[in-house]
Amino acid sequence: MLQSFIMADDETTAETEGEFENYPSVVYPHLQELERTFFEIVASGSVAEVRLFLEKQPDFNINAINFQGVSALHIAVGERNVAMVEYLLSHPDIDPGDAHLHAIRDNQTRIAILILNKLNELTPGLEYAGVTHSPDFPDDTTPLAVAAQYGHFEMIDMLRFRRHILQKPHPPSCNCDKVCKPERERADILTIEKMRLFLYNAVSNPAYICQTEEDPILKAFELSAELSREASFDKEFYPDYKALSSEVSQFATDLIGCARKAEEVECVLKQIAGFGRTSSFMYPRLLLALDYKQKTFVAHSNVQQLVESKWIGTWHEWKVRSTWLKCLSVIPQIGMLPVMALVMLLTPNSKRAKFYEIPVNKFLSSVANYLIFLTFVFLQSRSDKTEQFRGPPNTGTYELVMLVLFILTFIFWIVAALDVRINGQRDLERKYWHKYDPTLIAEGIFCLATIMAFFKLLFICQLDYDLGPLQLSLVKMIRDVGHFVAIFGIIIMAFTVGLCKLYQYYNGMVQTDDESKLKTEQESSFVDFKSTLKTLFWAVFCMSPVESADVIIENLPGERESETIINYHSFTEFIGYLSFASFEFISVIVVLNMLIACMANTFTRVTDNVNVEWIFGRTEAYVDFMLTTTLPPPFCIFLIFTGLRPVIEYIKILFKPPPGKRARWDFMNCCYIEDLEEKKDERFAEVMALLVQRYFRQREKKMEETDVQKLRKELMEFSNILKEALSPS
Helix, strand or coil: HHHHHHHHHHHHHHHHHCCCCCCCCCCCCCCCCCHHHHHHHHHHHHHHHHHHHHCCCCCCCCCCCCCCCCCCHHHHHHCHHHHHHHHHCEEEEEECCCCHHHHHHHHHHHHHHHHHHHHHHCCHHHHHEEEEECCCCCCCCHHHHHHHCCCCCHHHHHHHHCCCCCCCCCCCCCCCCCHHHHHHHHHHHHHHHHHHHHHHHHCCCCCHHHHHHCCCCHHHHHHHHHHHHHHHHHHHHHHHHHHHHHHHHHHHHHHHHHCCHHHHHHHHCCCCCCCCCCCCCCCCCHHHHCCCCCCCHCCCCCHHHHHHHHCCCCCCHHHHHHHHHHHEEEEEEEHHHHHHHHHHHHCCCHHHHHHHHCHHHHHHHHHHHHHHHHHHHHHHHCCCCCCCCCCCCCCCCHHHHHHHCCCHHHHHHHHCCCHHHHHCCCCHHHHHCCCCCCHHHHHHHHHHHHHHHHHHHHHHHHHCCCHEEEEEEEHHHHHHHHHHHHHHHHHHHHHHHHCCCCCCCHHCCCCCCCCCCCEECCCCCCCHHHHHHHHHHHHCCCCCCHHHHHHCCCEEEEECCEEEEEECCCCHHHHHHHHHHHHHHHHHHHHHHHHHHHHHHHHHHHHHHHHHHHHHHHHHHHHHHHHHHCCCCCCCCHHHCCCCCHHHHHHHHHCCCCCCEEEEECHHHEEEEEEEECCCCCHHHHHHHHHHHHHHHHHHHHHHHHHHHHHHHHHHHHHHHHHCCCCCC
């Protein structure tokens, strides 16, 4: 490969010396005849010939470079000629340049050590300095950054033994006074961003993470989340950060995939490090993976096998039941709720009580309880409104449910009750009520709450393999609609503001035909802002008449009393029709079809990755039910002490914090207990060492298989060429 550099330089030199000699060109280094000869001798690999050449040419420039910036030392490094590198470094005038980075990139440990030692001979500590003006590497690139980026495990180990360090870059969103602000003021912005991406590639490499972190999986989670977040901030390098985030996330997945026993997976998932708060959940690392959206990690079969076993517990019969039988299991659970409450209250440690604590039983109890709640909601929504009095409905127990789940509706019922008590008129007929009567507002909010309550049934669909992906697609499509609402809002606002004044003068005008005496009234579609907005909105759904843009002028008096004149404002009507048609074309044909295409793309993206997306969503549902109480409300009131235990513990730590624990509060987690001390887990260290060892062994095997496949392909191509050459013409 390096010999091709010399040949290319020869051809370039020949051209410049020939007929194109007087033509202007880019300025770049040219090799003289003597330098070209020296490069050929170095490429041949004979140290004796090189020594003889330099003895005959004592004033020769040993640091000469060709048009690609390649020197003799680079050629020796590329040829992996240790003896040649050693001899060239012994020359008093040698300048290693960035040759040590080339040796590190090619994973030549012995040659890299020779060049690093030479740098220290020239200037103590020079081996730690970043290289500048290199055609192959960004400015200020250090040896460890190159070794880490290319994932050379032994090279990283050697450099760290020599006390090389690699600082993690500040994220693009950082604007600290110590580093980022001064750096942006004195350095080129493109250089900064390129170097930041280069360093992120280095610190995100599995070989570097495994040698610098005790918990590589946690570090991979943090880096993946950070890179994904910064991709949204730094849109110019969005694909690069996203790709790197996916690679780091996949590393964590591959690492857990190397586990061979359930005990090893459980040991990893039980780690509290990085979670930052006390939790009763058995697998804090799984919660952390859900928080960081590590979908491939959560969906991996090793993790799912453990989650599924905890989901069904000892009730193995549940797994073999058909879908219909599982659905029907909810019905007897409705009648069992009071019995379960008594069992949990009287014998909380019995075998039957432990059975009720299985997560799948919690799920059945919650669904049964929710169906009871929906029944009450349905009955209330179906109540007759014709004879209804002002004030809250007389629902008794249902008011307690409303207090918990429909708090806003209940508040307006209280307001309505106070209004009736103060002002009376409870038997006032409905048609005389004020438009903002508290009872009407309560009914409206109750209507929305009922819709949302029944919509919650979609949450259960996450557990089904067929319905789960559809439910996920629906949620993501609603997000797509949210994005397009902003664009559509600008379009409809522009046309509304333009049209609302155009027809204002003609509001209420009636035109009468002299012969037929038929009357035509001006449409109120565009006479004011509200009407225009309503007309344009429903036009998207083809529910606004075409005649909305007609201009109707009332009859004008003629020369005689019995005659009238009909006037036409044709230009105004033309502008109205043009605007109306333009809105229809832009909003319906362009924007609406863009939205449909985007939603179709979202659906395809979910279905293409259906296993990961569905399993991740199902795991979120599993974890929610695992973290709930054994009995749903209001039956859990019998176990109030169990529910108050975390509250009591929080208050105790808040007023008298023990060593290693603090009571904290934030908007996302509300009240929680923070663990300040990280406990060392020797078994986790052993498991992680095994996983790392297996990971790199598997990666090496894949690389070997890839190399063998490439070699076979090249041999087949060479064989075909030989057959063609030897075959008679």
